[in-house]
Amino acid sequence: MGLAADCPEEPYPSLFEDTLPSDSREFAERMSQLRLVPALLGAQVTRFLAARDISVFNWRGRSSGSPATFPGSRGGGGSSYMEEMYFAWLENPQSVHKSWDSFFRKASEEASSGSAQPQLPSVIPESRPTVCSRTKTSKLVEDHLAVQSLIRAYQIRGHHVAQLDPLGILDADLDSFVPSDLITTIDKLAFYDLREADLDKEFQLPTTTFIGGSENTLSLREIIRRLESTYCQHIGLEFMFINDVEQCQWIRQKFETPGVMQFSSEEKRTLLARLVRSMRFEDFLARKWSSEKRFGLEGCEVMIPALKTIIDKSSEMGIENVILGMPHRGRLNVLANVIRKDLEQIFCQFDPKLEAADEGSGDVKYHLGMYHERINRVTNRNITLSLVANPSHLEAVDPVVQGKTKAEQFYRGDAQGKKVMSILVHGDAAFAGQGVVYETFHLSDLPSYTTNGTVHVVVNNQIGFTTDPRMARSSPYPTDVARVVNAPIFHVNADDPEAVIYVCSVAAEWRNTFNKDVVVDLVCYRRRGHNEMDEPMFTQPLMYKQIHRQVPVLKKYADKLIAEGTVTLQEFEEEIAKYDRICEEAYGRSKDKKILHIKHWLDSPWPGFFNMDGEPKSMTCPTTGIPEDVLTHIGNVASSVPLEDFKIHTGLSRILRGRADMIKKRTVDWALAEYMAFGSLLKEGIHVRLSGQDVERGTFSHRHHVLHDQEVDRRTCVPMNHLWPDQAPYTVCNSSLSEYGVLGFELGYAMASPNALVLWEAQFGDFHNTAQCIIDQFISTGQAKWVRHNGIVLLLPHGMEGMGPEHSSARPERFLQMSNDDSDAYPVFTEDFEVSQLYDCNWIVVNCSTPASYFHVLRRQILLPFRKPLIIFTPKSLLRHPEARSSFDQMVSGTSFQRVIPEDGAAAQAPEQVRRLIFCTGKVYYDLVKERSSQGLEEQVAITRLEQISPFPFDLIKQEAERYSGAELVWCQEEHKNMGYYDYISPRFMTILGRTRPIWYVGRDPAAAPATGNRNAHLVSLKKFLDTAFNLQAFEGKTF
Ligand SMILES: Cc1ncc(C[n+]2csc(CCOP(=O)(O)OP(=O)(O)O)c2C)c(N)n1
């Protein structure tokens, strides 16, 4: 007989409404308060929890492990009902049942008098004659508390025993341990002080579970059965760590409600048809090109219907643009069956004789990107899908996808991410192993970086190349990294297609409801080796024996649907034949294709920017100067506080006064030049975004683009957005302390549109190397591999200033070594040499020595008729150097960026008298000028600056060398000889000079570290090379 029958008249439901706190912080606070009243509750709780030290039983062939802790109970969960009652009673004694009221009243009296503990409350009114004895009711309360704990245990730990591995070999959490509080055998009821006899008793369900559906009570047997079926079958849910009750409730409702996983026969047929496509596509490739690598999806064919479900569901909820990032595995299948790239364009890529039509080196077929606008068949709405091209470097594309998504949202005014979303697909080993995954997660909730939720899909084939997951990660699941941002994680057995589809549709809904990340972990297997040529039996013999026995998911699902009568065998076979025919026909057409157009694989087309052939509309660049009144206006805004009653720091007032002074004198320093460049572009409708660590103020406290009210918390003002009423928006944002993630993000942002100046600034240039993968794999090579232009700007503070080995060098040598202009080819100096040289290069590397130079190069970046990444070595001490100022005259209309700034002093008046011409770049120019003046060598030594180092200004260097035909040529740099620019400029000088004159090196000696940590050593080496620079006998008698 059930409990309700024992005490039928009791107001049981209200009393047992669940009140367990899900918020762990709140819970911790309460626990600490609770510690203040141990005398009151301590003994009761202890008694309730006593005698539950129970051994763990073998279950489903799992071996026993160490006993689990019991956080839901021992840590407080079991007592929390009592706590809830207690705190509610403290607030208002009327709010709890009177039996609790009397219990607490009594307890507090007794606690203060030091007498014995009170009895737990009876739910039976004391005045009523009762059939339930006091012990019985006490047991009843305890049993209910136990059932609550039991439900909570399943919600928290059910996933540990879920049947996730389709092979049935590995535990998805890498641990065979069975939590002791899950009722995996009858005897484990004892953990809760329950017995087999209790199984048929009815229990009131707390509000934190939905297993009852419309019923408020269930028998214990049914409770356990339903919990098992929700949490321990083919879906494993991890969400109870989320610090938000509403979100936890939402998930519980989605999965616990009885009958939620019902599919109509139409839905089942669609799912089967999608599986047919997924599987037969791989089969087709395997048949036609059996010895080609394609990184097939076999073993996780369900990923195609999974992605399609996420897209369908999202489209249903209003999404119009989905941006995908994914690695190699299954990529061709996704292109064919999710993005719907023409099959012949995929198949023709397998033809080794296919010629590339576009310039560039191209990429392997499973890296290319794609963009497609189509109608979503399920929702009948327009949808744009793009798959972002990516390198082999696993997970590197993650932040890039996020940046592109953010930009698309920005341009559409989609601040909530209701129109544009991203999906990231990961491999299990890469997701756990690559740090950029973590960096990308940390961007997910930052205001200037959030994409309002990403759906992550992990192809968890339980292997990474040849490495077993037990050797590849220290966390239980490959997905644990997602826990840091409170993303729910849905593990699912990929051999249960309906479970997968259900989980995916919940994931899409989650993203749409809460605008937060979510992870779907498809626990699957890899039917073949890492690629189709690999032998997996070398390293995973037993796993692969099982895989060889494994019935493919398509067959399993088809058998199921045929058995239940949803489809007939004939229909199934026809579906297969139909898709095979589609593939055959496309294959036939693909043979006619002789030329590969990589531009057909663009993930981010820029409509209208290039001409119809994808070429720049001109090969000229307008001058980059601007009218003086615009300079003055921007300067005035940069020197003021545009908001009323806004109190800025007095130190900043001084800075603004200094700026106003400069504007009056028609001069600019570095910060003002930047202001003028950004402001003028904003005026022209160009969106500007500057991101990086501490960029708002500027690492060197020179920028101050965000003003902070000193009296009103978090009141800020960005004067740059107060320039003109119809200007484009300016975004300046301090980033998380990440280079890899943030640079990738900004690169993706810049990818979305050519009409934006997107800049990433490193705190110090030295730190860019933690983002080296983005630089190597995307920035320097992106256009060559994927014909996609990108105008990202890197601002890299650089300069030897005695700040030690890690705050000195942005490693110019590395950027220059990757520049693609030919050091040995004597160029043809056509009329458009300057622009066409820029067009041909893979990136532009500059080291500006004046603010005007910086101003012009930033503007040129946008005024050019094409886009190239721009690397700028930016100054530190020059930011405040009194000589490093520019006059408006160097920035007004008609002026432009000077790739080379020739000597314009005394030496230039009589070049034939000059004995030495020193070429240099950047800050060392100021040291050289000072030294020259102190030695009185202005007439004998000319100094010429290279502002643009790469592509190398061959034409201007030639002119300079010819003008000073009798002078010795010297390259002077402050960097060590094996670093800096020397190795880059030296062969180019040789080429342009026809090897007739040497270019002597002056600078620091070769070294391992880029700079000394000793200030004195720094100064000594500076003096030494400056002495050599002006020692006119230094190279006498030397040969080259
Ligand atoms: C950053 C990086 N390191 C190493 C590799 C070489 N590599 C290619 S695939 C692979 C295994 C990836 O395993 P997983 O992420 O589980 O994906 P799967 O191939 O199993 O789908 C490795 C190590 C790589 N591509 N990128």
Ligand SMILES: [Mg+2]
């Ligand atoms: Mg894997």
